């Protein structure tokens with residue numbers, strides 16, 4: 495293992511944070527228990543005092559086919575997974591196109607688009623060195639109880655990559671803002687949409703310093719330049735408070751604040 499300085503004001507998709515020393519885990523290392531693992535930081539808000547951090551090194555960025563299964567290392571970026579499955583005509587990963595992150599982040603978040611989620615196509619995950627079948631891992635909408643660090647996952651191979659499905663799912667992103675964000679800030683409450691509720695309480699476009707609830711899609715917290723963690727947390731608190739008092743709905747954060 496070795497340490498690396500990562501500047502979260504450029505590394506994280508929402509461009510919030512500062513340089514932090516991050517422990518890089520290499521193959522064969524014992525994974526520390528007292529550090530928080532990060533992937534591509536596409537779903538993170540890093541505070542000025544984050545917990546000690548660690549990250550999987552490029553040793554965990556690989557794809558191989560063995561015994562009829564596709565095995566992917568957890569540090570593999572989604573863009574490279576999509577290129578691989580396109581080239582080898584493998585179905586099921588079409589929804590990962592334009593979904594930024596690493597495989598590890600996708601597994602921890604059960605990331606997906608509409609009905610397509612990573613757990614739907616999953617066979618098993620290697621967690622802290624042990625292969626665990628997906629049926630043994632509690633999971634749901636944007637949630638999976640991994641209970642440790644995922645270092646790789648296996649998927650059944652079905653031929654027939656669909657470019658049509660890929661294009662359809664990419665088109666759903668047309669209403670997403672281009673400003674830096676960490677994706678949807680809140681999970682959608684059962685039968686409703688967080689964006690609709692934030693808009694209904696009048697916060698669409700509402701700004702605090704450099705951060706704002708996007709004009710394009712109200713559930714996206716966007717950084718319009720020099721935004722800070724405190725500004726982001728104030729906007730999150732305000733949306734929660736107003737949606738609770740006007741609609742009686744408790745919004746649950748999808749973004750992970752560290």
Ligand SMILES: Cc1cc2nc3c(=O)[nH]c(=O)nc-3n(C[C@H](O)[C@H](O)[C@H](O)COP(=O)(O)OP(=O)(O)OC[C@H]3O[C@@H](n4cnc5c(N)ncnc54)[C@H](O)[C@@H]3O)c2cc1C
Pocket residue numbers: 507530531532533534535536537538550568593594595596597598599600601602603604605606607636640642643644645670675676677678750
């Ligand atoms: C513009 C934009 C659009 C987005 N659209 C979508 C979307 O349509 N659907 C969707 O689901 N998400 C979406 N997201 C959110 C994000 O893409 C996903 O949550 C993605 O899976 C995060 O991956 P990451 O590697 O960046 O994880 P990080 O943000 O680094 O981490 C997220 C969580 O995963 C945990 N984690 C990371 N790696 C591991 C590992 N190896 N083992 C155990 N835990 C781990 C971290 O501890 C953290 O709790 C979007 C984000 C952006 C910026």
